[in-house]
Amino acid sequence: MCGIVGYIGKKEAYPIVLEGLKRLEYRGYDSAGIALYDGKNLKLSKTKGKVSDLEKKINQEIPTNGSVGIGHTRWATHGIPNDINSHPHYSNSGDLVIIHNGIIENYASIKKELEKRGYTFSSDTDTEVLINLIEDVKKNENLKLGKAVQIALNQVVGAYAIAVFDKNKPDEIVVAKLGSPLAIGVGDDEFFIASDATPFLEYTKKAIYLEDEEMAIVRLNKEIKIRKIKDDSLVDPYIQELQLNLEQIVKGGYDHFMLKEIHEQPEAIKDTYRGRLLVKEGLIRMAGIDDNLEKFLNANRIIVIACGTSWHAGLVAEYIFEDLARIPVEVEYASEFRYRNPVITEKDVVIAISQSGETADTLAAIKLAKSKGAFVFGLCNVVGSSIARETHAGAYTHAGPEIGVASTKAFTTQITVLTLIALKLAKVKGTISKPEFQHHLQELELIPGKVEKALLQDEHIKTVASIYKDAKNCLYLGRGFNFPVALEGALKLKEISYIHAEGYPAAEMKHGPIALIDEHMPVFVIATKKGHYEKVVSNIQEIKSRKGKIIGIVTEGDIDVKELADHVIEVPETLESLSPLLTTIPLQLLSYHIAVMLNRNVDQPRNLAKSVTVE
Ligand code: AGP
Numbered sequence: 001m002c003g004i005v006g007y008i009g010k011k012e013a014y015p016i017v018l019e020g021l022k023r024l025e026y027r028g029y030d031s032a033g034i035a036l037y038d039g040k041n042l043k044l045s046k047t048k049g050k051v052s053d054l055e056k057k058i059n060q061e062i063p064t065n066g067s068v069g070i071g072h073t074r075w076a077t078h079g080i081p082n083d084i085n086s087h088p089h090y091s092n093s094g095d096l097v098i099i100h101n102g103i104i105e106n107y108a109s110i111k112k113e114l115e116k117r118g119y120t121f122s123s124d125t126d127t128e129v130l131i132n133l134i135e136d137v138k139k140n141e142n143l144k145l146g147k148a149v150q151i152a153l154n155q156v157v158g159a160y161a162i163a164v165f166d167k168n169k170p171d172e173i174v175v176a177k178l179g180s181p182l183a184i185g186v187g188d189d190e191f192f193i194a195s196d197a198t199p200f201l202e203y204t205k206k207a208i209y210l211e212d213e214e215m216a217i218v219r220l221n222k223e224i225k226i227r228k229i230k231d232d233s234l235v236d237p238y239i240q241e242l243q244l245n246l247e248q249i250v251k252g253g254y255d256h257f258m259l260k261e262i263h264e265q266p267e268a269i270k271d272t273y274r275g276r277l278l279v280k281e282g283l284i285r286m287a288g289i290d291d292n293l294e295k296f297l298n299a300n301r302i303i304v305i306a307c308g309t310s311w312h313a314g315l316v317a318e319y320i321f322e323d324l325a326r327i328p329v330e331v332e333y334a335s336e337f338r339y340r341n342p343v344i345t346e347k348d349v350v351i352a353i354s355q356s357g358e359t360a361d362t363l364a365a366i367k368l369a370k371s372k373g374a375f376v377f378g379l380c381n382v383v384g385s386s387i388a389r390e391t392h393a394g395a396y397t398h399a400g401p402e403i404g405v406a407s408t409k410a411f412t413t414q415i416t417v418l419t420l421i422a423l424k425l426a427k428v429k430g431t432i433s434k435p436e437f438q439h440h441l442q443e444l445e446l447i448p449g450k451v452e453k454a455l456l457q458d459e460h461i462k463t464v465a466s467i468y469k470d471a472k473n474c475l476y477l478g479r480g481f482n483f484p485v486a487l488e489g490a491l492k493l494k495e496i497s498y499i500h501a502e503g504y505p506a507a508e509m510k511h512g513p514i515a516l517i518d519e520h521m522p523v524f525v526i527a528t529k530k531g532h533y534e535k536v537v538s539n540i541q542e543i544k545s546r547k548g549k550i551i552g553i554v555t556e557g558d559i560d561v562k563e564l565a566d567h568v569i570e571v572p573e574t575l576e577s578l579s580p581l582l583t584t585i586p587l588q589l590l591s592y593h594i595a596v597m598l599n600r601n602v603d604q605p606r607n608l609a610k611s612v613t614v615e
Contacts, residue, residue, distance in 0.1 A: 001400035002087070002101040003027040004182070005199045006070040006163040008173050008220060009190020013069030014058075016192070020199025021051045021073045026250055026257070026403055027101075027195055028075025030384060031086035034058060035097045035165065038066035042097060042167040046072075046086040068170060070163045070193070072099040075401055076383035078107070079124030089128040091135035092119050095167050096145070098131040101195055102159035102180040103398075105275040110155070130156065134164060146217045149174045153215070153229050159274070161210075163193050176215035176229060184208040184218060186239055191218040197242055198249045205242045211235075256602045258404030258496070262588050263455060265409045266448035268399040269581070272413040276420055279441045282434075284424040286417075288377060288393040295375045296425055299349040301328040303374070305337050305365040306353040307612065309407035309491060313414035314353050315484035316580050320418060323577060324432055324440075325425040334365035335615075346373035351418075354378070355402055355410035356611035357385020364615075366390050379417055381410055395421075404603045405610045406496050408588050411488060412451070412581050419444060419578065443575045447582070450572040454585040457569055461586050464551060464567045465593035468522045471499055475513065475548075476587070477506040478526035479536055485526055485580045489587030496595040496605045506532075506539040517546040524590070525565070526583050529555035530576040540564050551590075553583050 003024025007013040017034050032054040033046025043066070045058035051073055058064060072087035079085035087099045104110075107126035110133055115121075119132045133155065138148035145166040153160070159179025166172075175182055175193055185192030185200030185207055192200035197207050208224065210216060214235060216226045226235040244253060254260040261268075276286050289296065296302075302321060304314035311333060318329040332342070334352075338361060344350075350369040354362045357380035366376050366387060378391030381399050388394055397413035423440050426432045432440075468474070474493060478486030487503035494501050504513055506525065517523070523543050527536040537560050540550055544564055552558070552565040555573045562568050569590075571582040595602045 001027040002075050003073040003195045004070070004099045004101050004161060004163055004193065006099070006173050006175070006193035007190070008068045008218060009187060010067060011190065013066050014064040016199070016203070017069040017071040018051065018055060020194055021054070021071045023198040023246070023250065024195055025051055025073050026401060028073050028401055030076050030081035030382070031074040031083070032072060033086045033088050034069060034071040035088040036062070036064060036066035037068040037165065037167060037170050038063070039170070042094070044088055044090065044097065046083060046088065048082045048086060068165065068173070070097065070099050070165055070173065077103050077396070077398060078126045080384035085123045085125050087127060089123065089125065089131050091131045093135060096131055096135050096164060098127060098134070098162055098164045100127040100130060101161040102178070103274065104130055104156050104160065105158040106156060126158070130160070130162070131164070145169055145172070146174050146215070149176060150215060150227070150229055150232065161195060172217050172219040174215065174217050175210065177210040178212050178229075182210045184210070184216060184224065186224070189221060191224070193218065196249050197244070198246055201242065201246055201249065206239050207242050208237050208239055255596070256404065256592070258406050258408060258592055258602050261402055261404050261409045262585070262592065264400065265412050265585070266451045268409040268413050269416050269451065270448045271398045271400070272416045273420065273444065274398070277441060277444060279445050282438055282441065284420050284427070284441070286395055286420060286424065288395045289421055289424055292375065292377070292393050293428065296327070296349055297428065298347070299327065300345065300347040301330060303344070303348055303350045303369070304329060304331040304353065305334045305350060305362060305369070307334050307359050307361055309411050309488060310353040310355060310414060312484045312488040312491070313411055313418065314351070315487070316415050316481060317351070317418040317422065319481045319484070320422045320577050321425070324422045325429060326431045327425065332365070334359065334361040338365040338368050344369055344372035344374050348374040350374045350376040352376060352378050352387055352391060353414055354387045355381045355397075355407055355414070357382040357387040358611045358613045359387070360613050360615055363387055363390060379414060381413070403610070405605055405608045406492055406591070406602075411584060415580055416444070440575060440577070443578055447574065447578060450574060450582055451585060454571045454582050457586060458589055461569055461589045462593045464569065465590050466597060467567075468549070468551070469594045469597040471520070471522050473516070473521060474499060474501040475516065475521060475523045476501060476503040477509065477523060477539065478503070479506045479532045481576055481580055482526040482528060482531055482583055485583050485587065486524070488584055489524060489591070492588055492591035493594065495608060496591055496600055496602050497598055498600065498606070499594065506536050509539060509542060514542065514546065517543055517548040519547040519549065522549045522551060524551045524553065524587065526553045527558070527561045528553070528571070528576065528579045528583060529558065529573060531579065537561060537564070553586050
């Protein structure tokens with residue numbers, strides 16, 4: 001996710017765009033830039049770092065006068081965070097300038113074509129390719145900017161929210177949207193453009209939210225014209241009167257970032273597999289794996305190193321890799337691995353998982369593994385983070401910034417990438433049949449819709465949360481692929497509600513923990529239909545006979561657990577190996593609602609930091 005802001009009108013653009021970027025930093029904060037037009041000159045300043053860094057730099061670089069401006073705060077997807085890769089981007093002629101939130105999947109092939117026509121590129125971004133494609137179309141067909149943007153966008157595949165300005169046509173800004181949000185603030189002969197309404201809320205409450213595949217020419221002294229990009233048909237602008245306040249908009253209308261990020265998971269999972277999961281072609285495309293396939297295929301074993309929730313994602317990966325790709329996997333706490341003098345050889349492949357890409361223990365463990373000759377693959381959410389730069393190769397989760405300290409969408413997008421890797425290796429090794437492989441691809445593609453459906457249980461989950469919010473201890477049980485989800489569910493509850501909770505393999509109860517069971521002990525049991533179901537049902541009976549309170553996370557339509565448990569929460573059916581992507585949803589919501597009912601600081605729980613960059 002990135003933040004885009006634009007202004008065209010009678011006021012000075014710079015203060016509006018700068019403040020707007022500050023309000024959008026929650027969407028991305030690795031680099032920022034602003035372009036301004038003062039009636040004569042198109043000026044631009046951009047930098048790696050935060051908007052505050054841009055504020056310092058811009059005042060040394062360019063005069064900030066001008067009544068047209070566009071600005072961008074970046075969350076890198078293509079090209080590491082640095083000055084050159086930050087937005088806005090000029091076209092080769094310097095006449096056009098663009099800001100972009102999204103991913104152009106086919107940028108590489110377009111770039112090759114433009115290079116053949118003599119275009120040069122200074123950055124590694126897909127965005128610089130897009131602005132030069134627009135320039136190429138505009139020049140070759142002698143078109144106005146709006147038409148050129150429309151034709152160019154019909155050639156790209158991916159997601160975008162863009163604002164484009166032509167210094168030779170300074171009374172308009174062209175905007176377009178597909179897959180990323182874009183709002184237009186309608187003022188009194190002035191217009192605002194932004195990823196959400198926070199940058200212009202104090203100037204106007206009137207907003208138009210473009211729909212997918214719509215574009216608009218925002219022109220002074222003119223009515224806004226909105227068109228369908230595909231067929232150029234006109235769309236009647238629907239101007240909304242905004243009711244939300246600033247804080248509510250930053251959180252997408254949710255009360256907390258954590259809840260927003262829980263509900264972002266369908267989109268986040270889609271963004272994570274976009275361009276990688278090719279169901280029709282029966283393919284998985286991941287450069288970091290494709291370029292290092294032999295290392296994975298010849299590995300003695302895969303060692304996963306991570307901390308916290310990322311470690312739980314690694315544990316899910318152990319079950320998936322061994323089940324599908326038949327590759328031995330060991331999952332290590334990075335903090336233990338780095339000090340226990342582990343046996344590491346050049347035949348080992350290490351997968352380091354980290355949302356922030358800055359966790360000190362994980363970084364140290366990577367360096368140790370590298371020093372012993374292992375090949376290290378990084379799985380991060382923050383592009384250009386320390387771990388992303390330290391590892392030999394890697395993949396990003398494209399989940400967008402995760403602001404809530406409690407990790408949610410990072411967990412499900414990590415599992416998504418790890419599943420893609422396991423499936424790819426399984427296919428190459430022939431450890432699963434072609435039909436089985438294809439079935440997994442199809443099922444994975446359905447997961448975002450099934451997560452949506454699981455989220456619909458929120459009201460019921462809130463009711464269950466209200467019953468158990470005063471518990472002093474809770475147990476979480478799961479088997480197989482869902483044992484790590486039991487651990488993750490317990491961690492979520494602990495870290496935001498401060499209630500003690502433990503996750504256990506369901507069968508492990510009789511080796512001690514069952515002594516804890518009484519009528520005061522809520523036990524959350526993951527009992528999916530295809531996950532050793534009968535065995536879990538007997539574990540539930542053991543708990544029930546000792547008066548334990550049972551909350552079952554079950555496959556929709558379940559009957560047996562429903563008869564035994566005090567409550568059940570249903571998730572849609574899927575392959576057992578994919579079920580963690582669904583069973584974790586009710587546990588995230590349960591911990592969230594209990595924490596809210598206990599008046600905890602949900603987004604910033606006591607004693608915790610979003611990224612543990614010290615030992
Ligand atoms: C999980 O909710 C916590 N925020 C914490 O356990 C976190 O997963 C852990 O610190 C690892 O962080 P990383 O993924 O950024 O390396």
